[in-house]
Amino acid sequence: MKHRIANLLCALSLLPACGQESAGPAGGAPAVADNEQVQSRGANKDNWWDALPRPEWAAFEKIPQDQDWFEVYRVADGVYAIYEPGQFEEVMSFLIEGEERALLFDTGLGIGDMRRVVEQLTELDVIVLNSHTHYDHIGGNWQFDTIYGRDTAYTRGRTAGSPPEAVAGFLQEGWVWKALPEGFVAGEFSSRAFDIDRYVDEGDRIELGARSLEILVTPGHAPDSICLLDHENRLLFTGDTFYLAPLYTHLEGSSFADYARSAARLAGLAGRIDAALTSHNVPVVESRYMTALGAAFAAIEAGTATDFTLSDGYREYHFDGFSVIVRDEDQPAGQ
Numbered sequence: 001m002k003h004r005i006a007n008l009l010c011a012l013s014l015l016p017a018c019g020q021e022s023a024g025p026a027g028g029a030p031a032v033a034d035n036e037q038v039q040s041r042g043a044n045k046d047n048w049w050d051a052l053p054r055p056e057w058a059a060f061e062k063i064p065q066d067q068d069w070f071e072v073y074r075v076a077d078g079v080y081a082i083y084e085p086g087q088f089e090e091v092m093s094f095l096i097e098g099e100e101r102a103l104l105f106d107t108g109l110g111i112g113d114m115r116r117v118v119e120q121l122t123e124l125d126v127i128v129l130n131s132h133t134h135y136d137h138i139g140g141n142w143q144f145d146t147i148y149g150r151d152t153a154y155t156r157g158r159t160a161g162s163p164p165e166a167v168a169g170f171l172q173e174g175w176v177w178k179a180l181p182e183g184f185v186a187g188e189f190s191s192r193a194f195d196i197d198r199y200v201d202e203g204d205r206i207e208l209g210a211r212s213l214e215i216l217v218t219p220g221h222a223p224d225s226i227c228l229l230d231h232e233n234r235l236l237f238t239g240d241t242f243y244l245a246p247l248y249t250h251l252e253g254s255s256f257a258d259y260a261r262s263a264a265r266l267a268g269l270a271g272r273i274d275a276a277l278t279s280h281n282v283p284v285v286e287s288r289y290m291t292a293l294g295a296a297f298a299a300i301e302a303g304t305a306t307d308f309t310l311s312d313g314y315r316e317y318h319f320d321g322f323s324v325i326v327r328d329e330d331q332p333a334g335q
């Protein structure tokens with residue numbers, strides 16, 4: 001997957017419309033996007049969505065539910081990926097069931113009705129916990145009664161909600177190819193406020209009944225990034241700390257140094273998991289990618305990562321299956 005770094009600065013999560021008009025598509029696929037970023041993810045096709053469906057999803061059972069906006073797949077025992085392929089982020093949230101309750105790891109963009117899809121998947125009480133509080137992971141939080149979260153200043157800022165201009169970029173031209181849900185008003189799309197009921201921290205375990213999830217505090221991509229480790233089932237939920245696409249250490253609030261420590265930590269877990277579940281594009285990746293993630297950050301820090309492309313203020317370091325975008329000021333000394 002090839003991106004141009006300059007365009008990536010507009011990408012994912014944080015930055016509002018980035019100078020683009022935020023034209024909410026009324027429905028159906030727009031014509032060929034003139035936005036280079038969204039074109040370039042289309043693997044040499046006209047538009048990024050022409051490269052969908054990603055073949056990796058075919059390995060999983062698709063679960064029926066009644067909203068076109070979402071696709072739902074059973075990706076492991078008791079684990080559903082709730083995927084939003086209609087928007088450029090291709091974000092996914094995970095519903096993880098125990099015998100007594102369920103945990104929803106992220107709530108997506110807030111375009112579809114997340115609560116409705118969750119209620120069609122489980123009758124259990126649901127706890128919401130976010131992998132981090134970038135807008136594309138908290139969009140449906142407001143719909144849920146029980147929300148756990150980190151006690152950080154960054155998190156608190158997001159609980160207050162954000163106005164339409166903060167999230168208008170998600171709907172800009174070329175970023176949405178599916179019809180928006182009936183009744184969705186693009187101009188009113190905002191990040192709605194929510195309350196955290198219980199704070200969680202490093203090492204806490206959330207007991208779902210015959211399933212226990214350990215919280216790993218893994219800052220770097222965002223100040224409040226966490227991963228979830230399901231020891232018994234040998235699964236690691238990585239949020240945005242790892243996925244098969246450019247990894248961002250350069251966003252506002254990101255920290256390369258923290259990310260490198262978190263990467264080393266996840267690498268140390270590679271032998272204790274069978275798979276990692278990631279929050280964009282592809283739901284399940286092999287555990288060896290955790291080793292590769294740690295090695296990638298170590299090589300960047302050591303100045304031995306030599307396959308990179310330059311852009312104004314940034315470098316994108318290329319590795320097998322993913323890349324890492326690093327600010328110039330975070331390059332190792334002498335680079």
Ligand SMILES: [Zn+2]
Pocket residue numbers: 013132134221222240
């Ligand atoms: Zn993010």
